């Protein structure tokens with residue numbers, strides 16, 4: 595299964611400000627030279643219906659949306675990253691093996707979960723859509739196929755909020771009529787070369803003589819194009835687990851030194867972190883509290899547990915200690931609170947570990963944001 599979030603950056607902006615829904619929304623990378631220099635990062639589907647596209651100069655997008663009450667916003671990458679982290683953590687819970695590719699898409703191997711049934715896989719995708727919609731109000735498009743290559747092309751077939759299932763027996767009929775540029779690796783240059791060979795569709799490519807493809811594109815690429823056009827791909831979905839820590843940070847409604855208010859927020863963050871730990875089947879041994887005070891100074895305090903843990907309670911007990919310690923050291927109101935768990939391991943924890951820490955780590959540091 596390939597899940598790709600619809601008009602991702604722009605959809606994040608709609609979630610943050612629901613009044614934008616229904617209006618054209620354009621997220622731009624502003625270069626700052628003039629008020630409209632830069633390029634379109636992405637746009638919602640309303641803006642796309644007026645011809646706005648990713649990569650287009652902003653002045654052109656402005657022109658296309660001249661009388662449309664359009665919303666133009668600068669990219670807020672941190673915000674999109676937070677939304678992405680939460681959605682990926684949810685996606686992960688639906689997969690046997692999970693592989694995130696880029697900020698807004700991921701491959702999910704669900705073969706075992708659905709016992710190789712494509713109908714059950716489609717049901718799983720619908721449940722996942724419902725889950726993500728009710729928690730995050732975000733839609734995404736799904737492609738389901740016998741391998742990554744077919745799943746990816748299927749996901750691009752119907753957008754936004756699409757679901758396209760291609761069973762093994764349907765692969766060739768699905769691929770044949772599609773333009774060759776839908777295949778990964780067929781860019782402008784390759785496309786022109788293929789057109790000269792009379793190849794327009796994936797079907798044309800599939801039935802094209804392999805040796806001639808090798809002559810034109812070299813051995814590796816020629817063989818790849820031949821296999822890809824025939825829907826063949828044996829690359830496994832592979833978990834790339836480079837996570838060293840899991841963290842969440844959030845801005846308080848107003849700056850405060852009120853412990854219950856901060857703890858309430860921290861409890862929510864701890865629950866999110868705990869969910870992600872469960873989904874990744876990981877334990878932590880270090881807990882940190884990160885605080886940004888009124889003067890925008892970021893500070894963190896960490897402690898190490900005696901044994902690895904995975905439960906929200908261990909996170910909370912530790913953070914309470916760290917928070918109180920921090921408030922003794924600083925007199926300033928707090929603007930943002932965050933928590934981080936690190937020293938992650940995969941070993942099984944049989945029982946809830948006692949939170950009998952602690953060696954305070956020497957990395958207690960202050961830094962100016």
Ligand code: DCP
Pocket residue numbers: 598599600601602603604634635636637648649698753754
């Ligand atoms: N992006 C960008 N510049 C591009 C392409 C993409 O900044 N030229 C960013 C903004 C997108 C995000 O990456 O929101 C994800 O890219 P996608 O290609 O998945 O495009 P979208 O999610 O925006 O749209 P779609 O609904 O077609 O997936």
Ligand code: CA
Pocket residue numbers: 598599600601602698
């Ligand atoms: Ca997308």
Ligand code: CA
Pocket residue numbers: 598599696698699
């Ligand atoms: Ca994408």
